[in-house]
Amino acid sequence: MSAPTEEVLGTTRREGKRLMDLWWQEMTEAVQTGRPTAYVFAMGSMAELLRTFDFVLNFPEITSLQIAVRGQSQAYIQTAEDYGFSPDVCGYVKADVGLQLRQGEHPYGKVPRPSLVVTSNVCNTYIKWSEFWEHLYGCPVFVMDLPGWRGRDSADLNGETFRNDARYVLGQLRELIELCERITGRRFDLDRFREHLAEANRMAELYNAVCETNRHIPAPFNAVVEGVTYQGIAHLYRGSPQGSRYFQQVLQEMQERIRLGMAAVPDERFRLVLVGTTCYSHFRRFVELFASWGGVFVHSTYMVFAGGGFLPGFVYDLSRPLESFAERMVAAAYWGYTGSMFYQQDWLDEVVRRWHVDGICFHGVKSCRTVSTGLPDVREWMRVQRNVPGLFIQSDLVDPRLWSDAQVKNRVDAFFEALAAHKATTRR
Amino acid sequence: MDDLERIFDDLRALVEDPTFPAVRRWLTENPQGKVVGSFQVFFPEEVAHAAGMLPIKIAGAGGTIQVRQADARIAAFVCSIVRSSLELALSGRLDFLSVMVVPNICDAARNACGVWVRSFPHMRVETLYHPHNAASAHAVDYLTGEYRRIGRILEEIGGRPITDEALRASIALFNENRRLLREVYRIKREAPWLLSAVESYLLVRSAGLMPREEHNALLRRVLELLPHRPTKKQDRIRVVFEGGFCEQPPLDMLAVIQNACYIVDDDLMIGLRWITDDVPTEGDLWRNLADSYLNRSSYSPVQRDPRKPKAEMLLRRIRESGAEAAIVAAAKMCEPGLEEQVHYSRALEAAGIPHLVMEFEETMTVFEQVGMEVETFAESLLFQFA
Ligand code: SF4
Numbered sequence: 001m002s003a004p005t006e007e008v009l010g011t012t013r014r015e016g017k018r019l020m021d022l023w024w025q026e027m028t029e030a031v032q033t034g035r036p037t038a039y040v041f042a043m044g045s046m047a048e049l050l051r052t053f054d055f056v057l058n059f060p061e062i063t064s065l066q067i068a069v070r071g072q073s074q075a076y077i078q079t080a081e082d083y084g085f086s087p088d089v090c091g092y093v094k095a096d097v098g099l100q101l102r103q104g105e106h107p108y109g110k111v112p113r114p115s116l117v118v119t120s121n122v123c124n125t126y127i128k129w130s131e132f133w134e135h136l137y138g139c140p141v142f143v144m145d146l147p148g149w150r151g152r153d154s155a156d157l158n159g160e161t162f163r164n165d166a167r168y169v170l171g172q173l174r175e176l177i178e179l180c181e182r183i184t185g186r187r188f189d190l191d192r193f194r195e196h197l198a199e200a201n202r203m204a205e206l207y208n209a210v211c212e213t214n215r216h217i218p219a220p221f222n223a224v225v226e227g228v229t230y231q232g233i234a235h236l237y238r239g240s241p242q243g244s245r246y247f248q249q250v251l252q253e254m255q256e257r258i259r260l261g262m263a264a265v266p267d268e269r270f271r272l273v274l275v276g277t278t279c280y281s282h283f284r285r286f287v288e289l290f291a292s293w294g295g296v297f298v299h300s301t302y303m304v305f306a307g308g309g310f311l312p313g314f315v316y317d318l319s320r321p322l323e324s325f326a327e328r329m330v331a332a333a334y335w336g337y338t339g340s341m342f343y344q345q346d347w348l349d350e351v352v353r354r355w356h357v358d359g360i361c362f363h364g365v366k367s368c369r370t371v372s373t374g375l376p377d378v379r380e381w382m383r384v385q386r387n388v389p390g391l392f393i394q395s396d397l398v399d400p401r402l403w404s405d406a407q408v409k410n411r412v413d414a415f416f417e418a419l420a421a422h423k424a425t426t427r428r
Numbered sequence: 429m430d431d432l433e434r435i436f437d438d439l440r441a442l443v444e445d446p447t448f449p450a451v452r453r454w455l456t457e458n459p460q461g462k463v464v465g466s467f468q469v470f471f472p473e474e475v476a477h478a479a480g481m482l483p484i485k486i487a488g489a490g491g492t493i494q495v496r497q498a499d500a501r502i503a504a505f506v507c508s509i510v511r512s513s514l515e516l517a518l519s520g521r522l523d524f525l526s527v528m529v530v531p532n533i534c535d536a537a538r539n540a541c542g543v544w545v546r547s548f549p550h551m552r553v554e555t556l557y558h559p560h561n562a563a564s565a566h567a568v569d570y571l572t573g574e575y576r577r578i579g580r581i582l583e584e585i586g587g588r589p590i591t592d593e594a595l596r597a598s599i600a601l602f603n604e605n606r607r608l609l610r611e612v613y614r615i616k617r618e619a620p621w622l623l624s625a626v627e628s629y630l631l632v633r634s635a636g637l638m639p640r641e642e643h644n645a646l647l648r649r650v651l652e653l654l655p656h657r658p659t660k661k662q663d664r665i666r667v668v669f670e671g672g673f674c675e676q677p678p679l680d681m682l683a684v685i686q687n688a689c690y691i692v693d694d695d696l697m698i699g700l701r702w703i704t705d706d707v708p709t710e711g712d713l714w715r716n717l718a719d720s721y722l723n724r725s726s727y728s729p730v731q732r733d734p735r736k737p738k739a740e741m742l743l744r745r746i747r748e749s750g751a752e753a754a755i756v757a758a759a760k761m762c763e764p765g766l767e768e769q770v771h772y773s774r775a776l777e778a779a780g781i782p783h784l785v786m787e788f789e790e791t792m793t794v795f796e797q798v799g800m801e802v803e804t805f806a807e808s809l810l811f812q813f814a
């Protein structure tokens with residue numbers, strides 16, 4: 001028997017907030033109890049493995065984002081710049097440096113110091129960021145090196161390149177396990193690890209099912225509004241039953257919204273994809289600029305690379321947990337992370353078709369060369385090769401000094417005017 | 429004009445010529461030859477050489493060209509070397525490249541590799557993933573496999589297998605090149621008045637712009653002539669210049685610095701000097717290359733190796749070169765360089781080593797400010813050490 005409508009609608013928001021609060025509570029408590037905390041990153045967090053050792057997981061990208069959403073990033077960034085960081089360094093890094101230099105005092109709670117840092121190389125800045133903590137706290141830093149997409153050599157998941165990469169990652173996983181055992185004094189529990197993998201499998205399937213619901217016209221959620229919460233919960237609760245339960249509820253709610261014909265953006269007129277990230281220091285404004293034209297983001301590369309690399313079909317083979325974990329990490333690095341950030345044209349092509357997209361917004365952010373460097377080129381490629389209109393705007397993730405409202409608004413408005421004309425001629 | 433001056437004039441002309449004249453000459457002599465470009469920092473050029481190809485270094489264009497087309501393809505807040513390297517290709521100046529390899533040094537370069545892939549469908553563009561977990565017991569195995577992958581690509585494009593015999597000969601050739609460059613750096617350290625910073629830079633940079641056989645001959649000739657140079661030792665401060673691992677400071681900026689200081693060591697074009705000892709020519713040669721990258725090598729902000737903490741490595745470079753101070757530079761918009769600069773300057777501060785922090789861009793043309801800063805810095809130190 002399904003739950004009554006009023007119970008289903010709005011669950012996502014309530015439950016998302018509850019889970020977020022719970023995470024902050026856990027972090028703040030760890031400051032007192034000294035429970036081991038691992039600092040990890042969204043892309044390649046190794047959450048399934050670290051959970052097996054009961055680490056509290058701090059995601060500094062999320063804490064930096066939240067500082068910006070609370071409108072306080074400027075002050076934190078300034079602290080980092082006073083310490084010596086250049087105005088041209090990633091704002092996520094600087095917001096966190098500001099946070100660490102304030103002894104972890106965050107608008108939402110307190111951040112414990114790291115007992116361990118696990119970083120992937122999917123963003124090279126992750127490594128430099130980790131080195132800051134290494135200098136400040138002398139904590140161990142483990143780089144989980146995930147070789148990325150290398151064109152046709154990585155297309156074959158039975159090929160020599162994939163096998164070489166997977167062997168390397170498996171070897172590193174064993175080294176990471178040893179390190180975790182040393183830090184926590186616990187033995188690695190393979191059965192527990194398997195349970196976390198099983199939960200991640202469930203989450204991945206549900207996450208993709210949720211993304212699929214947005215193929216519906218009108219779209220039941222906005223990929224840059226609700227989508228950001230989904231990404232957050234997917235990180236914080238990856239591999240845990242609460243995480244899978246949450247996505248079960250989200251899926252139910254989306255199905256209910258579709259049944260009732262509810263749209264994320266009332267009077268939906270334009271269906272968009274976001275390539276890159278949004279601007280958190282002007283989050284509401286960013287969304288409003290598009291929504292006021294009836295523009296809804298039905299998908300984003302952000303939901304792929306910052307959503308855990310859960311590509312359709314993502315599944316761990318539970319009969320060979322470690323080996324399979326290594327293989328999935330490599331595949332995620334190929335397709336989910338580096339593929340969707342550096343070679344997104346094929347993915348875009350498919351999404352434009354399947355999600356009935358009218359246009360693409362490419363948002364370059366100064367903080368993030370990882371995501372933004374070649375966006376003007378992809379925009380041009382999609383326009384010339386696929387006749388899909390694109391808008392390119394620039395600001396930042398978290399640095400409010402880089403938001404130029406009039407400029408962004410002018411470009412967005414001009415884009416929608418052109419999009420309306422394009423839509424009329426192509427009858428998309 | 430004496431021999432040395434003529435050589436350095438020619439080298440300067442070569443380094444500042446965006447048409448790659450030595451490559452074009454090689455192609456005239458080897459009409460079937462293929463050229464492999466590699467972006468900063470390190471690429472095992474021996475592999476390309478053993479495949480019968482000419483490996484060259486793509487390290488930006490300095491201020492020698494106008495960047496137009498690349499600006500339409502790359503976001504505004506990206507360093508200059510990424511844009512100007514792309515511009516070289518978009519403007520047809522690299523039309524001789526059959527293969528372009530971009531190592532995974534940083535976010536901007538990896539992402540820009542995607543732009544190259546989309547822009548040049550007829551060129552083979554590859555990202556080379558060097559290990560960032562250099563201390564892992566599995567890194568050498570992995571990198572051996574990755575180098576073999578690159579080897580397979582070059583075999584396919586070059587149309588001939590890379591035999592052990594060829595690879596051994598190529599490694600020996602490049603070992604010799606690195607040995608000669610180490611000799612250049614020994615002179616810089618021991619008798620910096622014999623060789624200016626600009627001249628030593630030209631000697632290194634040109635290695636990536638011409639066939640290594642020629643470059644070795646050139647280095648031998650220079651090393652023969654240098655001890656006889658009539659230049660006299662002057663009372664100048666001895667500094668290490670750090671921050672030239674990727675984007676290159678303009679030659680005139682080095683000239684301004686050398687007016688006030690002796691640069692006794694640096695990380696300029698470190699990729700061409702990355703391997704610090706001979707690569708063994710016995711056993712599994714691919715493995716030897718991988719092992720040398722990881723275990724017989726220098727350091728840079730874009731390689732993570734906990735066995736070589738970068739600030740400590742810089743302090744060592746200063747100590748071993750007998751420098752009294754350091755210039756810690758970073759290229760504008762260079763995320764890893766700017767981040768490392770913070771740690772470098774704090775470590776120098778803690779060690780009580782005087783240092784000057786600066787930012788540069790390869791396209792800079794005005795150096796009064798830099799000149800003034802360096803002069804003031806050097807004078808204050810001369811006074812202090814007097
Ligand atoms: S560069 Fe981009 S991906 Fe990397 S830490 Fe900064 S915002 Fe995140």
Ligand code: SF4
Pocket residue numbers: 468507508509510533534535536537674675730759761762763764765
């Ligand atoms: S200068 Fe810095 S940011 Fe630019 S390519 Fe080199 S390492 Fe990357």
